[in-house]
Amino acid sequence: MDVIRVTNLVKRYGDVLAVDNIDFSVPSGATVGLLGGNGAGKTTTIAMLLGLLVPTSGAIEVLGHDMARDRFAALARMNFSSPYVSLPQRLSVAENLRVYGHLYNVPEIEARIARLAEELDLTALLDRPAGQLSAGQKTRVALAKALINKPELLLLDEPTASLDPDTGDWVRTWLERYRGETGCAILLASHNMAEVERLCDHVLMLKQGRIVDQGSPADLLARYRRDDLEDVFLDIARGRGQSVPA
Amino acid sequence: MNPSLRRIWGLMYRHLVLYRSSWPRLLELAYWPVLQMCIWGFTATFLAQRMGSVAALTGAALIGGVLLWEVTLRSQMGMSISFLEEMWSRNLGHVFVSPLRPWEMIAALIAMSVIRMTVGVVPAIVLAWVLYEHNLLALGPQLVLFFANLMIMGWWVALGVVSLILRHGAGAEPLAWGVLFGLAPFSAVFYPVSVLPVVVQYVSLALPSTHVFEGMRAILLDGTVRWDHLVMALVLNAMWMGGAIWLFSRQFQQARIRGALLSIGE
Numbered sequence: 001m002d003v004i005r006v007t008n009l010v011k012r013y014g015d016v017l018a019v020d021n022i023d024f025s026v027p028s029g030a031t032v033g034l035l036g037g038n039g040a041g042k043t044t045t046i047a048m049l050l051g052l053l054v055p056t057s058g059a060i061e062v063l064g065h066d067m068a069r070d071r072f073a074a075l076a077r078m079n080f081s082s083p084y085v086s087l088p089q090r091l092s093v094a095e096n097l098r099v100y101g102h103l104y105n106v107p108e109i110e111a112r113i114a115r116l117a118e119e120l121d122l123t124a125l126l127d128r129p130a131g132q133l134s135a136g137q138k139t140r141v142a143l144a145k146a147l148i149n150k151p152e153l154l155l156l157d158e159p160t161a162s163l164d165p166d167t168g169d170w171v172r173t174w175l176e177r178y179r180g181e182t183g184c185a186i187l188l189a190s191h192n193m194a195e196v197e198r199l200c201d202h203v204l205m206l207k208q209g210r211i212v213d214q215g216s217p218a219d220l221l222a223r224y225r226r227d228d229l230e231d232v233f234l235d236i237a238r239g240r241g242q243s244v245p246a
Numbered sequence: 247m248n249p250s251l252r253r254i255w256g257l258m259y260r261h262l263v264l265y266r267s268s269w270p271r272l273l274e275l276a277y278w279p280v281l282q283m284c285i286w287g288f289t290a291t292f293l294a295q296r297m298g299s300v301a302a303l304t305g306a307a308l309i310g311g312v313l314l315w316e317v318t319l320r321s322q323m324g325m326s327i328s329f330l331e332e333m334w335s336r337n338l339g340h341v342f343v344s345p346l347r348p349w350e351m352i353a354a355l356i357a358m359s360v361i362r363m364t365v366g367v368v369p370a371i372v373l374a375w376v377l378y379e380h381n382l383l384a385l386g387p388q389l390v391l392f393f394a395n396l397m398i399m400g401w402w403v404a405l406g407v408v409s410l411i412l413r414h415g416a417g418a419e420p421l422a423w424g425v426l427f428g429l430a431p432f433s434a435v436f437y438p439v440s441v442l443p444v445v446v447q448y449v450s451l452a453l454p455s456t457h458v459f460e461g462m463r464a465i466l467l468d469g470t471v472r473w474d475h476l477v478m479a480l481v482l483n484a485m486w487m488g489g490a491i492w493l494f495s496r497q498f499q500q501a502r503i504r505g506a507l508l509s510i511g512e
Binding site: 013043052075076085087088089091092098099101102103104105145 | 256341
């Protein structure tokens with residue numbers, strides 16, 4: 001079963017075509033990477049999947065719900081994390097999680113917060129204001145917020161941006177384990193090719209709003225005859241390489 | 247708890263804990279109403295001492311006007327600033343992708359407005375009673391309707407401000423503080439509507455606040471209850487609120503089309 005099904009999706013801002021007629025799906029339990037340079041349409045696509053942005057045309061179905069007509073039913077079963085969207089800085093970690101626990105109608109909210117705090121090593125930080133945390137700690141809190149409702153679908157926009165390698169690795173390991181345990185599907189937008197190669201089952205390569213290639217990381221490496229995904233990305237971004245049949 | 251009520255409470259809880267941890271925010275709520283009460287209260291006392299009983303009655307109307315106008319002002323600011331707090335903390339992205347419906351967000355903002363207005367205005371009402379022996383409750387049970395009408399007016403003005411922020415972003419932010427000061431001269435807060443130029447009177451009478459203050463002066467100066475003004479205030483509030491809800495719905499949808507919800511606050 002597909003948790004995301006996107007059909008003929010277009011987003012136009014005046015003369016600018018931000019997303020140009022894309023189709024893709026994310027199967028249940030899969031991790032799909034959304035790759036592309038700045039302005040390729042990744043954030044626009046994620047915003048449309050979240051209902052923050054209305055498509056110019058096309059259809060989006062998330063967890064069986066049409067996002068144009070029934071987005072709140074889908075939103076209750078999914079969640080989102082991005083380093084570019086903050087949580088209130090003056091509220092403590094526990095207070096922030098409590099707010100979102102209420103917004104997502106989470107049962108037994110204190111037990112859920114305690115469990116997430118334990119899993120994400122946040123117990124000692126629960127009473128600290130969110131604004132006083134390091135970048136790594138903020139990422140873990142943002143993940144806790146994104147998991148508060150036990151989502152069936154997680155949208156992650158550059159989840160390890162600005163993290164040191166050790167913390168970035170910790171987050172990636174944690175995401176792998178979480179997906180293995182829960183079967184949660186993940187749509188991941190990232191500029192970190194090693195991360196995409198490690199986490200994703202399938203990669204969508206976006207350029208100027210269009211999906212210009214896609215496949216598993218291994219498939220893309222084989223087709224572009226490259227050793228790492230970064231070179232594949234550069235080949236596509238600069239239009240210098242060519243895919244060959246694997 | 248009903249899921250809808252729980253989501254409304256979730257957003258209220260976010261603001262309540264913010265106030266609990268920030269005494270300057272709490273102080274600010276009561277600062278201006280108390281300051282206004284001191285300035286206009288002493289002015290009214292001075293006039294009463296120099297000019298006798300007519301001035302004393304006028305002074306009472308002045309103090310009543312100040313207190314009731316603060317109800318509108320604090321209700322409007324309570325709602326607009328609660329929305330701005332979300333914008334300033336760059337948290338709107340998370341709020342708008344949660345299952346919180348726009349009407350639930352408005353309900354939470356209205357509830358916060360009632361709380362903020364109460365915390366702000368009650369100290370000024372007590373001060374008026376202690377310093378100037380002005381008992382606002384002397385207006386009688388109609389006071390409840392005066393309060394209700396002025397709060398509703400504050401809410402629809404705030405909805406208009408939030409709509410403009412959704413349309414124009416941070417550039418519209420100053421309206422949250424200034425917009426009602428622009429309506430004050432037309433609201434007949436301190437003087438009867440009859441002193442305004444005839445053309446301006448039409449504008450004035452289209453505002454619910456004008457009818458509330460005319461009603462307040464009728465009780466204080468003539469001892470009569472003007473139900474016609476109260477009914478008119480309710481009808482106008484219903485019309486303006488309907489317009490504000492339409493404007494908000496339209497601007498929210500337009501913001502979703504333009505992508506403004508992604509960059510609001512910039």
